[in-house]
Amino acid sequence: MTWLVTHVARRAPGSRGTMTNATELESPSPPDADDRTRDGSRPRLRGAGTPGLAVLAAAAVATPLTIDDTAVQYLIAYVVIMSLPALTLHLCMGIGGIFTLGQAALFGTGAYLGVVLMDRVSLDGVVALPLVGLAGALLGALMALVTLRVSDLYLALTTLAFGFIGENVVRNSDYLGGATGILGYRLNFAGRPLEDPRLLYWVGLGYGLMFMVIIASVRRSKIGRALMAGRESPIAARSIGIDTRRYRVLALALGGAFAAVAGGLYPAYALVLDPTVYGLDLTLAVLTIAIIGGLRSMPGVIGATILLTYFRNSAESFGVAPYVLLIYGAFVVLTLRFLPMGVAGLLGSPSLRLAVAHALRPFSGRGR
Numbered sequence: 001m002t003w004l005v006t007h008v009a010r011r012a013p014g015s016r017g018t019m020t021n022a023t024e025l026e027s028p029s030p031p032d033a034d035d036r037t038r039d040g041s042r043p044r045l046r047g048a049g050t051p052g053l054a055v056l057a058a059a060a061v062a063t064p065l066t067i068d069d070t071a072v073q074y075l076i077a078y079v080v081i082m083s084l085p086a087l088t089l090h091l092c093m094g095i096g097g098i099f100t101l102g103q104a105a106l107f108g109t110g111a112y113l114g115v116v117l118m119d120r121v122s123l124d125g126v127v128a129l130p131l132v133g134l135a136g137a138l139l140g141a142l143m144a145l146v147t148l149r150v151s152d153l154y155l156a157l158t159t160l161a162f163g164f165i166g167e168n169v170v171r172n173s174d175y176l177g178g179a180t181g182i183l184g185y186r187l188n189f190a191g192r193p194l195e196d197p198r199l200l201y202w203v204g205l206g207y208g209l210m211f212m213v214i215i216a217s218v219r220r221s222k223i224g225r226a227l228m229a230g231r232e233s234p235i236a237a238r239s240i241g242i243d244t245r246r247y248r249v250l251a252l253a254l255g256g257a258f259a260a261v262a263g264g265l266y267p268a269y270a271l272v273l274d275p276t277v278y279g280l281d282l283t284l285a286v287l288t289i290a291i292i293g294g295l296r297s298m299p300g301v302i303g304a305t306i307l308l309t310y311f312r313n314s315a316e317s318f319g320v321a322p323y324v325l326l327i328y329g330a331f332v333v334l335t336l337r338f339l340p341m342g343v344a345g346l347l348g349s350p351s352l353r354l355a356v357a358h359a360l361r362p363f364s365g366r367g368r
Contacts, residue, residue: 064198073197080204083305084262086289088255094295096251097231102143102159103286105166106136106256108278110263118187125189132264133257140256144249167278181274194268211258288328292335294342
């Protein structure tokens with residue numbers, strides 16, 4: 001784990017920056033000020049309101065209606081749940097350069113708090129899940145405050161310790177089921193059982209789309225530019241007046257909210273909740289997804305979540321179930337060695353685009 005975090009920190013492109021980059025990112029001018037049209041008007045945001053995005057969203061919403069197999073319905077619900085903590089890494093590590101491994105602590109806290117609120121306090125999920133998100137935001141902010149004076153490897157290990165603390169607390173709590181965990185709980189959302197895989201998928205998809213919109217908005221805002229300035233060079237960012245500590249608290253709080261909501265949805269999928277939800281398995285799985293997909297690419301993270309989650313749940317049918325962790329480790333090592341920006345970085349590289357354009361040139365009619 002220590003080697004992995006250190007290697008990610010060293011291999012992440014842009015880990016060292018210049019004063020110019022930080023100044024440009026913090027500039028109060030609009031994100032696309034340099035792209036104004038000749039008449040001085042701002043161009044429309046790229047991809048905003050395009051029919052393609054609407055079609056993709058509609059297809060995602062309608063996906064469960066086309067699937068009759070309950071096992072597959074639960075699988076796609078699990079994919080959207082896992083996408084939330086993976087997106088927190090995209091926000092914190094990819095955009096903000098904050099090397100946090102506290103996803104298990106946030107996820108596990110959200111899972112237990114969700115069961116307590118929805119089952120024992122009898123709150124509906126419509127009310128309970130936002131409260132779970134608020135608790136996750138507070139825990140994320142606490143992580144940031146505790147780690148204000150550390151960075152990189154020490155930051156990662158300190159946030160990782162929160163998961164060990166949470167696991168120890170629930171193991172020694174009779175109210176939370178102790179080491180055995182909690183069984184037989186009932187979770188409802190809008191008066192319907194949340195254990196329904198289609199409802200679970202739609203709720204998770206709704207929160208996922210909300211989180212993606214927030215991340216996209218943050219990235220184009222002053223907050224996003226400040227986070228990226230701190231990522232490129234914290235010293236340069238502080239020298240031009242950016243309070244990098246304040247933005248770290250904000251990023252970890254926002255990521256913590258949605259990681260906790262994912263945890264609040266997880267018990268409806270697992271049907272049993274025990275302290276292992278705080279374990280390293282979740283952290284390693286999410287970190288693997290983010291590294292392979294590309295920490296700085298939201299589509300890459302989503303694509304890696306779909307493919308790797310399907311692979312892990314279908315490993316037995318492929319006959320490689322005993323070697324899943326070995327295969328994951330090989331993927332991570334190869335990605336860090338040859339694709340430091342992840343698969344998304346490869347697909348978006350100019351050399352690949354040039355090669356594709358050259359290959360398609362005979363069919364374009366321009367080579368004649």
